Amino acid sequence: MRASPPKEIEKYRVDAVDAALGVLQLIAEAPDLGLSEITRRSGQSKARVYRLLCSLEASNFISSTAEKRTYRLGLAALAIGNAAERQIDIARIAGPIIAKLGSSTGETVQLRVRDGRNSLCVAGWEPERAVKVLAGIGGSRPMHAGSGVVLLAFQDEAFRETLLSEPLKAFTERTCVDPDRLRQVLANVRSQGFYVSHGEVSPDLISISAPVMGPDGKIIATIHIGAPTGRVSESLLPTLVETVRSAARELSALLAASRNPG
Amino acid sequence: MRASPPKEIEKYRVDAVDAALGVLQLIAEAPDLGLSEITRRSGQSKARVYRLLCSLEASNFISSTAEKRTYRLGLAALAIGNAAERQIDIARIAGPIIAKLGSSTGETVQLRVRDGRNSLCVAGWEPERAVKVLAGIGGSRPMHAGSGVVLLAFQDEAFRETLLSEPLKAFTERTCVDPDRLRQVLANVRSQGFYVSHGEVSPDLISISAPVMGPDGKIIATIHIGAPTGRVSESLLPTLVETVRSAARELSALLAASRNPG
DNA sequence: CCGATTGGTTCGCTAGATGAACCAATGGTT
DNA sequence: AACCATTGGTTCATCTAGCGAACCAATCGG
CATH class of the missing domain: 1.10.10.10 (Winged helix-like DNA-binding domain superfamily/Winged helix DNA-binding domain)
Structure with a gap:
């Protein structure tokens, strides 16, 4: 065939x-x-x-x-959606890891994948606290802001450039909409392997994201925690970054294992 | 118009x-x-x-x-399904009540509604135990067995009779497939206001169901807990029945309130 | 009381979906 | 290795099924 x-x-x-x-x-x-x-x-x-x-x-x-x-x-x-949750590998496998990351940090977790030129939330977790970020599972938005940046950073250059060549929507005044500056940011993400976003999607919101990679070196998803800025002190940041990165690595490994059964 | x-x-x-x-x-x-x-x-x-x-x-x-x-x-x-979960009143409102019922009994909870001539699970909760019943959200099956019986009991007589006039599938040897006996069972459910099912859907599974009613007296859903038979002693049963019934009443009230905003 | 808008319905026309037939590639069997 | 059944994918002439303009009755707002 x-x-x-x-x-x-x-x-x-x-x-x-x-x-x-x-x-x-x-x-x-x-x-x-x-x-x-x-x-x-x-x-x-x-x-x-x-x-x-x-x-x-x-x-x-x-x-x-x-x-x-x-x-x-x-x-x-409803029925279709729940079936999808069971069928789509990443949503199913990520469940436990997301929950662990959430309960260990006490903050909202999202797992986002590329859907066309958007970043779509396929799974999430919310803490039981009065003030928290909404998980917004199923939600979709442009990938040039917030944790979507990680998703964008690891796409093919061609895809990145076409996306950068179009007008970029600003969610807040901190959203980076300048192609040149964004290119810099993306390069940084690629070399560092994580991204911290301050109020790019909505003010007073900080998020820490790391890429979930496939065995072929291509990006599969971003996992990130989102918190009100007030709850993330400068001193706490490095620990959180490491926690998120390790969750991302763990998920990458699990996914790789699931693809090669046996 | x-x-x-x-x-x-x-x-x-x-x-x-x-x-x-x-x-x-x-x-x-x-x-x-x-x-x-x-x-x-x-x-x-x-x-x-x-x-x-x-x-x-x-x-x-x-x-x-x-x-x-x-x-x-x-x-x-995935996205559609999650949107549906937010849009469909009953799935959204029942969430907290289901979780409460689940954690207080330690057993799996399902909320099922009529979907055509089937009973469809629209929401659920699973305990963190080694042995448990699966929630099976999105799952659909005939309504003449298990908790579906409650759903069937409170349908219009016309609907009940057409369904009874067709051949009924037996899931186990305990599934009641005799129209006359089933009519008896349904009448019982209507007068008692709850139903306990022993191994009708699968062996070694017991479920306790109560109807969620609308303000118009029509049935909206069934809520039930499902457990391995071994975990439900004869002496425990009455308490569990009352717990399930009170959850059902609470949900009925909440739904009624949501329909008449203000 | 009136004009604008709503959800729903009709009907003749033709664009567009249809199914039978076809193709190349694959994999198991002998 | 020659075979055959089966796979996913493609073509094209036919005619049906979906189309939009126009229409209707029921509401609503003013």
């Missing part, structure tokens, strides 16, 4: 399916919208959106609240 | 979308199958399945392992 000639996924896509999945993701991001609003945001025709909604609803991927005629995710979406 | 005339969801369904969602669910249940096997199981034509797979993959709902040409759920599925 043909091994390498790249199969042409793009040219076989079924338009109706793409549109439906788009609507589904729209509803995931913005629940409780009505037909008209969904139509507007999706840029499709109303009749089409309505039909897609019917199909999605009939399969229980979405459900419409009885009277208000407004849509949100349904039970099938 | 028309209030009651039932909108005709069925007749607007888009075939390609239905087929795609079917394939997606197939992959959720049985990951790591190849094109041919998926084609066989879905009963569609190979070309169609291939196109659907392309669309699903392009949107990251599934991903194909590089060389083995085999498919499993992708990152978008």
Whole structure:
């Protein structure tokens, strides 16, 4: 069977399916919208959106609240998500390590992977404290800020450059949006093997990230802890960095082991 | 706007979308199958399945392992699932109550709702013990066995009868598959307000379930604890039953409160 | 009381999805 | 090593199924 000639996924896509999945993701991001609003945001025709909604609803991927005629995710979406958690190696294997890192540091932990040009949180852990960072599992954002920087640092140069050549969104005034400075930062991350971010994603938030590498030397994910700046003193930092790095190494090793069964 | 005339969801369904969602669910249940096997199981034509797979993959709902040409759920599925967990009232609100019930009894907890003619686990909790029942979040099975009995007991009579009129699958030799006896059991559950199941779903497993009711008197879910039979002595049972029932009542109240905001 | 907007429905047209047939590559069997 | 069944992937003429414009009745806000 043909091994390498790249199969042409793009040219076989079924338009109706793409549109439906788009609507589904729209509803995931913005629940409780009505037909008209969904139509507007999706840029499709109303009749089409309505039909897609019917199909999605009939399969229980979405459900419409009885009277208000407004849509949100349904039970099938729940089921799919939980199946995904079991099927996706990294989410499953990382679980225990994330929990350990969390309870030993007492701070929120996130595991993020590249999803297209975004950084997506695939697993997380939250401490039982009044003040904490939200884990936001399933959340997605550009990878040029916060722990995403680590993810970006270890991508192919080509990918990095195309991403740097586009306008970069500033989340706070501390977000680095200058390509040249960012290039410097990325080089630093590559040589040091970790990254500490101060208020780049939201003010008063500090995060410490380290890369999870595959046996082929490619990056798989970033693991990081996030804490309110007040809780991370200058003296505490080095210990935390080492704790995060060792968790990242441990996860890298476990993943490598799982790929070569036996 | 028309209030009651039932909108005709069925007749607007888009075939390609239905087929795609079917394939997606197939992959959720049985990951790591190849094109041919998926084609066989879905009963569609190979070309169609291939196109659907392309669309699903392009949107990251599934991903194909590089060389083995085999498919499993992708990152978008994860993201959707986590969004669903946040959007679906019952899954979100039940979280703390489930955890409390779990840690106070030391046994696995499940919250199950009706999904079509099945009972679907929407949330769960597992103890940190060597021997325990699996939570199986996202799992689905017929509702005539185990805690599903409670779900069935409080459905409309019409629904109950149509379900009873069909052949009932026996999971173990203790599963009740006789319509008449089952009718008796259901009546009992309705009058007592709880149900204790011994090895109906799998041997050596006991479960104690109570219904979560809506303000309209309709059933919303069942909450139950599941334990190895050996850990539940005759003398312990009454206390456990009361603990489960009170958790169910608490959840019912919380849900009622959330529906009438303010 | 009115105009704007909502969710839902109809219908004729044709773009686009469809399935049968085909291909090359692979792997187990003899 | 020659075989055959099976795999993942591709093509193309056919015709159906999805399409959007237009429409409807029910609400809502003012």
